[in-house]
Amino acid sequence: MIIVMKPDHTADELRELVMKMEKLGLKTHISKGERRTIVGLIGDRDILQEIPYTSFAGVESAHPILRPYKLVSREFKEDNTRFQVGPNCEFGGKAIPIIAGPCAVEGREVLEEIADALHELGIPLLRGGAFKPRTSPYSFQGLGEMALKFMSDVRERTGMPVVTEIMDPRDLLLVYKYADVLQIGTRNMQNFRLLTEVGQLDKPVILKRGMSATIKEFLMSAEYIMSRGNGKVILCERGIRTFETETRNTLDLSAVPLLKQLTHLPVIVDPSHALGRVDLIPAMTLAAVAAGADGLMIEVHVRPHEALSDGAQSLTPEGMANLIERLRPVAKAVGRELL
Amino acid sequence: MIIVMKPDHTADELRELVMKMEKLGLKTHISKGERRTIVGLIGDRDILQEIPYTSFAGVESAHPILRPYKLVSREFKEDNTRFQVGPNCEFGGKAIPIIAGPCAVEGREVLEEIADALHELGIPLLRGGAFKPRTSPYSFQGLGEMALKFMSDVRERTGMPVVTEIMDPRDLLLVYKYADVLQIGTRNMQNFRLLTEVGQLDKPVILKRGMSATIKEFLMSAEYIMSRGNGKVILCERGIRTFETETRNTLDLSAVPLLKQLTHLPVIVDPSHALGRVDLIPAMTLAAVAAGADGLMIEVHVRPHEALSDGAQSLTPEGMANLIERLRPVAKAVGRELL
């Protein structure tokens, strides 16, 4: 931590600051420049982060030097984290798994129809929402446990592991019972209680980036999960809020190589929620793979215009089949392959 | 809802769209312009909001005409919502209540010290965090129930009603038992389960604006609470995220007159979290009152540099006393008064 003193600070103020910092177990280095005096602080990262430096008299500003996350960082663990989901699907390896399915599970039949189409295309993982975070209290909120049962029945039949969102710590056991991978949605990226809970499970967690979160905040939320013992965290870029209104959000693909440099965790991309419109999804999915994505999450529906949520961004199975054809050569061109 | 057809749509596409919309109980008006055909839809707002228009063949874009909230709107209820907190404090009236206290309750003695100082200044309401949403899992997370007890003891002695944050639906009964006003923090503005829960209580709820939320989203979250029956919602502007780094967030005071035009609910301002630095708080508090704020929420600590969270933005009781002196004439100048 670097503390910059005000130009008019007094010797007493500097002395008191140094004394208090050393009392907290920190080492201090004072460096007097022409225009500013600077105090470097060395010591335990957690202590360093907690001190309200600018409330000390004479302090102008404080500049952290170290990144605040540990367990998720490449410094802490150099090799890519890899783990299995179901018998045939690995995250963090050379092969790129695709997670596909409807935004929300709307009924048994339509789910089966979608899942069968995806299974036929060789898609390894099925997604579907049982609990839906909706901006309006009057919108469809999901079928709850019934949706979970439908998905688990589909898994039985097709062998596809299922991915579903958890919104409330009270649903933990329920969702855990049915799902293979739990998802934390963008609006819950900083629902710290929920992060703490899924951090105690032994199943993988997809953590979606908050729609206005910085990369540092995103990684701090992953740190919450890892700090409780669950190392199977999958980071998911799903678009950030910008001024643009032609698309729902702006897919930040530079997050992919950046995250892969900062962390050992797998990084996947959800172009569907980022764009909110189906026509741009193919090009951006190709780009995601070229940027180094370790996985993809894509909404597919058999009849998008009948979808109870997010129909405008759903590919049809035909659209998905077509996209896969275009994806294969791009994956190969960057030394990867589709799972 | 206004649907704009693509320039090259077919007659069949238009016919099918109209048929499906009418099947859903909506009335349609077709209007053919030189460059575009437009379909107006009239009917139930909840149905109108749910349809994925752009997934219909031939549709270019869809433009909602009505705002999506009802119960919170001025159209629904013209007069300001007013309600009491404790025997002496009203929200929504001419007098402006101030809520003050530490960011987090750190211990019995320091809380009492702060509360006594505030009580002496005539501050009507005490705030203090028992459960703290912290970006880092390694930061102080609050004293939990112990903090709630300390606050409730202080209330016993001083008569000051207490305001505290709830982060988790599982804490509902606990927080309800001790608090007079429950607060939903900025990171939970779209924690829809939590909103639904506090919507079933009979105590007032302070809903803080999400740090990247639009006014529409903010009001939709208030609608969640009201739709469950709790009409005592206090909206709190607490700063939005912008590119500026000199302050923690950017206090959006234009939200105050804008919200007061759109909704009948009281609107308060928290300059402390918005700015994150104590030196700008006085000027912005004066401005908040001039802009029409119905209340203020300000962090005060007896020894800011010892605070376990957010010390850099805490006023001392002396600073608070000084601010109150400056606030009175401004409140009077805009036809208001401090409570």
Next chain:
Amino acid sequence: MIIVMKPDHTADELRELVMKMEKLGLKTHISKGERRTIVGLIGDRDILQEIPYTSFAGVESAHPILRPYKLVSREFKEDNTRFQVGPNCEFGGKAIPIIAGPCAVEGREVLEEIADALHELGIPLLRGGAFKPRTSPYSFQGLGEMALKFMSDVRERTGMPVVTEIMDPRDLLLVYKYADVLQIGTRNMQNFRLLTEVGQLDKPVILKRGMSATIKEFLMSAEYIMSRGNGKVILCERGIRTFETETRNTLDLSAVPLLKQLTHLPVIVDPSHALGRVDLIPAMTLAAVAAGADGLMIEVHVRPHEALSDGAQSLTPEGMANLIERLRPVAKAVGRELL
């Protein structure tokens, strides 16, 4: 400047960095922590700013300690800058001047009508656009020199000094000839050639904040003007771009106390362009004065719905008269007065 070395940097890389920095005349201080080695650099600010630190091998990041502006800073000049415009109007003093008038000058008669109404209200300064920066090439672009003549005739008759925007260095002499105060619009805040040109004039310049500019960038643009010799710079907060769509931009009033702390230059507020809708202007103008604004810039038109640009945000003279009545007590409450 603080340089943070990568955890795996080599001794050679560190040595080479230090050598090159010292060759550039900078002093270096090396400080080895547990996790990182840090190099402090002391020396000429302009040299420090120009070095591409992270392109040196072994360097992780570079953190500037000093703010990059000089002449505009309070450190450089402690007292408020004050100067006259015309015989009766001062910027930077206790009294708050109001600049009012139409967005664009649309014709001689309508300008005279507006100016007379404003003059009668005691408004000291007249604004009006002769050259209009319009998003669309097909929109009204201003009357050019004719508009300047109309304004100068009005000044002759009423004594009101005139404020007008300059968009192009080639118009410099023309605008200089007619205007009392030159304005640089939000889209030209970083038109560095234009800044350099007005920096050589002896007339005051209103510099509008870029709609996505940080405070640092805003002050650097003012530094451009001052570095060429013109110290009569008036900073104008006019709203920043945010996600909100209910208003055109978001008026950032915290910029007012923040700027007044960082710089000695006068800071004024333009609520009209920030909000883009007339109904919120009164409340936000009161708030601007409460926040410490040194001046106001407000659009007024006699028949807003006939305005050729920005009619939706123009007050009528009656609205302006009403606003002035409400402003006086607020100004007094914060120890100021309207000019």
Next chain:
Amino acid sequence: MIIVMKPDHTADELRELVMKMEKLGLKTHISKGERRTIVGLIGDRDILQEIPYTSFAGVESAHPILRPYKLVSREFKEDNTRFQVGPNCEFGGKAIPIIAGPCAVEGREVLEEIADALHELGIPLLRGGAFKPRTSPYSFQGLGEMALKFMSDVRERTGMPVVTEIMDPRDLLLVYKYADVLQIGTRNMQNFRLLTEVGQLDKPVILKRGMSATIKEFLMSAEYIMSRGNGKVILCERGIRTFETETRNTLDLSAVPLLKQLTHLPVIVDPSHALGRVDLIPAMTLAAVAAGADGLMIEVHVRPHEALSDGAQSLTPEGMANLIERLRPVAKAVGRELL
């Protein structure tokens, strides 16, 4: 244009609105819903855009239906615009040209060194700044005409056409004389006078997206150029400002397929300025090509740490050679090739 009336508008207000609109030559369609009355307006786009609807009594809001640009739109011209630069390089075709070179021309020798290295790699176009828009007035501002001469000498020798930025309408003839392609920088995207000037030239113009510009604003700026007769406009995505601080800006690759849908103009990508750090450039360049970019603009310097501007984001020629090797298969995978 769709006008929504306030719920409490009077019949007189509606009548007056309709009368005035028809007087302006517009056709009106009134549609009365349960909750709102709506007025559809049909007529000349330029007239529709200019009216300050919300300043009419009784009007709540106005919603444009048509996009405001014409000449740049796919509706106006369906086929991709293609044109030559120099004898061997085409924009808008299947082959992807790369523009490479230093941020600023720093001297004859270093430019030659860079250009020779690029020429050897087969890079078709050379970029280099003669006039540099710098945030600080104390930073290196470019060598001006001397730089232009150096570049033109290099062209003589290598045959590489040169691309350089123009900042000031007064430099028009000078830059026109030396450059093959003129570039408008991000800070000048809405320098409407400059746009108007380059719109009168017969040489291609690279228009960089403003760092906070929407796609609509970007296209409106291109419309400025085309409306003056110059149809050779190349749109360049170069990163937008977001909250992220790990990268300088955020490269918005979804702009590529979006722009290619909305306009017939070629769209290129500059990853160097977007990212501001060299390590992420390769991955994002691959992604840009996968997303459909029609060209690339990349900074290359022989000794990045000696660069007088933007060294931190410059590839070395070796880095560039390596990137080209990785780019070829990705281009092929999406049916393109490097020029």
